[in-house]
Amino acid sequence: MxxxxxxxxxxxxxxxxxxxxxxxxxxxxxxxxxxxxxxxxxxxxxxxxxxxxxxxxxxxxxxxxxxxxxxxxxxxxxxxxxxxxxxxxxxxxxxxxxxxxxxxxHTSDEHPWFAESRASKDSPKRDWYWWRPARPGCQPGVPGAEPNNWGSFFSGPAWQYDEATGEYFLHLFSKKQPDLNWENxxxxxxxxxxxxxxxxxxxxxxxxxxxxxxxxxPSLPDGPVRGGGLYGDxxxxxxxxxxxxxxxxxxxxxxxxxxxxxxxxxxxxxxxxxxxxxxxxxxxxxxxxxxxxxxxxxxxxxxxxxxxxxxxxxxxxxxxxxxxxxxxxxxxxxxxxxxxxxxxxxxxxxxxxxxxxxxxxxxxxxxxxxxxxxxxxxxxxxxxxxxxFASIAEHRDIEVLNHYREATETLNEAPAVVLAAIxxxxxxxxxxxxxxxxxxxxxxxxxxxxxxxxxxxxxxxxxxxxxxxxxxxxxYRRLIALRHGMPIVAQGDFTMLLPDDESVYAFTRTYEGTELLVLGNFTPREQTVDIGDPLWAGAERILGNYPDAHGLDLRAWEFTALIRSTN
Missing domain, CATH: 3.20.20.80 (Glycosidases)
Structure with a gap:
């Protein structure tokens, strides 16, 4: 313990x-x-x-x-x-x-652990990673022969064939990021x-x-294939x-x-x-x-x-x-x-x-x-x-680059459409x-x-x-200072208000005789707020994103935090 x-x-x-x-x-x-x-x-x-x-x-x-x-x-x-x-x-x-x-x-495929694991099927570190043969009856190294149908988070299959040893290793992310076997x-x-x-x-x-x-x-079962995808989840x-x-x-x-x-x-x-x-x-x-x-x-x-x-x-x-x-x-x-x-x-x-x-x-x-x-x-x-970003050439992220290549080359989507979606x-x-x-x-x-x-x-x-x-x-400096200086921010209970309102985010925090009301307008339009307690309109404002207080009615994208005693 x-x-x-x-x-x-x-x-x-x-x-x-x-x-x-x-x-x-x-x-x-x-x-x-x-x-x-x-x-x-x-x-x-x-x-x-x-x-x-x-x-x-x-x-x-x-x-x-x-x-x-x-x-x-x-x-x-x-x-x-x-x-x-x-x-x-x-x-x-x-x-x-x-x-x-x-x-x-996972590690890099250039980590010494993986280099040793990859060296041979008899390597003492072979079981440090997830190695598996091709599916029964399948020719190793061809599409569909992977040990299961999992897809990588970075596009393509989650398995990479290794010609030297004739088996596949698991990589949930890039093929250069083999997954460690924590069962070991x-x-x-x-x-x-x-x-x-x-x-x-x-x-x-x-x-x-x-x-x-x-x-x-450890049985690494196939996952469901959804939405016409190429690989399973x-x-x-x-x-x-x-x-x-x-x-x-x-x-x-x-x-x-x-x-x-x-x-x-x-x-x-x-x-x-x-x-x-x-x-x-x-x-x-x-x-x-x-x-x-x-x-x-x-x-x-x-x-x-x-x-x-x-x-x-x-x-x-x-x-x-x-x-x-x-x-x-x-x-x-x-x-x-x-x-x-x-x-x-x-x-x-x-x-x-x-x-x-x-x-x-x-x-x-x-x-x-x-x-x-x-x-x-x-x-x-x-x-x-x-x-x-004006073009794919300006991007650096492997997730973006892999998706763009798969979408344009394999799925034949228009490059402009893919860029807009990205x-x-x-x-x-x-x-x-x-x-x-x-x-x-x-x-x-x-x-x-x-x-x-x-x-x-x-x-x-x-x-x-x-x-x-x-x-x-x-x-941000003032906001951080509030957390440091007011126990209610760190320790208070939380109650969501107006859960069905599509424009205003509202909640209270309560702690040792003090209550904090937090309001945020998620729109560029003024919002009239009714939380069923008109006394909040006269409470002390401790922080806001407009220079002046405005009661409970919120201006465009307004944030306000009000505090009062409940004793």
Whole structure:
């Protein structure tokens, strides 16, 4: 059983750094660790408590670092272990923590473990990965001979044929990202040893990439084929699989048990249910502190992110409200709009035109005042927007490139149609560099950026916003200060209001004789709000995105938070 754990993260705010796009210190066009070190005072002034660092390990960068070839070294493109030591020290000196991205569902195919596994069927590490022969009666290496019909998240089959040994290996993502076999106790021991090595170096925890995929049904059955697709959906065999709770508890016992309770463990878990999340995050079960779930960011597309549809606010409230209720008694929520896998929230759920600043503030206020730990994705605090990519040549994301190739070459879709479908939700939207100044390439680099800087950096940048009291950046600072200074934000109960209203998001938080009312208008039209309690109209406004109070009637994209005593 884990030690009594401090709940410090309830009042904390996490900031995600995608290092490739954050700040470039040496002019090679790629962000790096020294670049991050140069921005630590910026993060301190913002007020965040934890920095989540996307992968900086050695990697061939088939998936921008989420394909790791050495877990215990830094890729030279990002710097060195000495640089990381300096980053850890710099964060700690400023009262902030560092959590590393942990990617252990799969490795790179260039990792020594896989090289040895691939060497022969008799290799001692053969069973460290999922190797299987072709389907009975099928010619190995031809389409349809794969061991099962699972499709990869990055298009195509989830199996790659290896001519040298005549078998296939499983890769739920890129063919250069073979899945580790967690059924093998030696794999688990090696992972735990690596995690302990990082904690001993001063890292404060991990955000664990697709961690609920590590347990797979060993029989690897076929999955259903939906919507005329070419491949089946194997999710039922690997999303929160048969031994996942056992593995996460074992990880806790082998890595975190007996260490300082100020560590943080976050499980990214696509497809996780509320019920499972309550188990994963129940402190008494000793698994993880919180989960990243994806239900709410799946509401604006029709089964596939390449088939976008309009978000219904009632669906968003129903989803987030269900998670608030489901983890109210035990467990804890992660709160986020964006990350390196999601488009820019102001373009997605707000108005990135005339009301960009107003809607960016409204979205921030609504999210951060829920019950849970908020996450800020780099540039979100500036109201950065999606990028208008003119051609497929401007894209860098392997998911986009694979989909475009399959759609245009295999399915014969028109390139312009595919590009239009890709535009709203593709991952490159979030990966354009942070816009620091109005100058060339937004001050991100003195060289040629690895992916183009959004041309609107001249209008949207940190330097300009730092000096504007009403900027999106300074609104975020006030919002973070509320969480730090008002126990009701971190500890209060949550009650959803107006669940059937398609325009206004409304909820209350209550704690020890104090009640907080939070309202957000998700439209450019004025809204009259009736929550059945007219006394709220005279309550104290503690934060808003307009300079003056306006009672309970909301102007375009207005956010307001009111507080009163219930004693």
């Amino acid at each position: 884990r030690q009594a754990r401090r709940d410090w993260f309830r009042s904390a705010v996490v900031y995600q750094v995608y290092p490739r796009s954050f700040a470039d210190s040496n002019g090679d066009g790629i962000g790096d660790i020294p670049g991050i070190i140069g921005k630590l005072d910026y993060l301190k002034r913002l007020g965040v408590d934890v920095v989540w660092l996307s992968p900086v390990y050695r990697s061939p960068h088939d998936d921008n670092g989420y394909d790791i070839s050495d877990y215990q070294d830094i890729d030279p493109v990002f710097g060195s272990l000495a640089d990381l030591n300096e980053l850890i020290a710099g964060l700690h000196q400023r009262g902030m923590k560092l959590i590393m991205d942990l990617v252990v569902n 106790a030696e794999v688990r021991a090696a992972v735990y040893s690596m995690m302990n090595w990082w904690l001993d170096r001063g890292v404060d925890g991990f955000r664990m990439d697709v961690i609920n995929f590590i347990s797979k049904d 194997g999710a039922a065999s690997f999303i929160s699989g048969p031994r996942i709770h056992e593995y996460l508890h074992e990880m806790h016992e082998q890595v975190f048990s007996g260490r300082d309770g100020a560590l943080l463990t976050v499980g990214e878990m696509p497809g996780v249910t509320v019920e499972d999340a309550a188990l994963f995050t129940d402190p008494e079960r000793a698994e993880v502190d919180m989960v990243f779930q994806f239900e709410h960011v799946g509401l604006d597309h029709d089964g596939s992110k390449w088939k976008p549809k309009r978000l219904r606010l009632t669906d968003l409230k129903a989803s987030l409200g269900r998670w608030q209720d489901g983890l109210a008694e035990r467990g804890w929520n992660s709160l986020y709009w964006g990350n390196h896998d999601q488009p820019r929230v102001v373009s997605r759920f707000g108005d990135d035109g005339a009301y960009r600043e107003t809607s960016a503030k409204m979205l921030a206020g609504i999210l951060h005042l829920h019950r849970g730990t908020p996450y800020i994705y780099q540039g979100e605090e500036l109201g950065m927007t999606n990028m208008a 535009a709203p939700l593709n991952r490159d939207n979030a990966r354009t560099p942070v816009q620091w100044v109005a100058g060339p390439d937004g001050g991100f680099t003195t060289g040629t950026p690895w992916i183009a800087v959004n041309p609107n950096a001249a209008e949207i940048n940190a330097e300009e916003q730092a000096g504007q009291d009403d900027s999106v950046l300074n609104f």
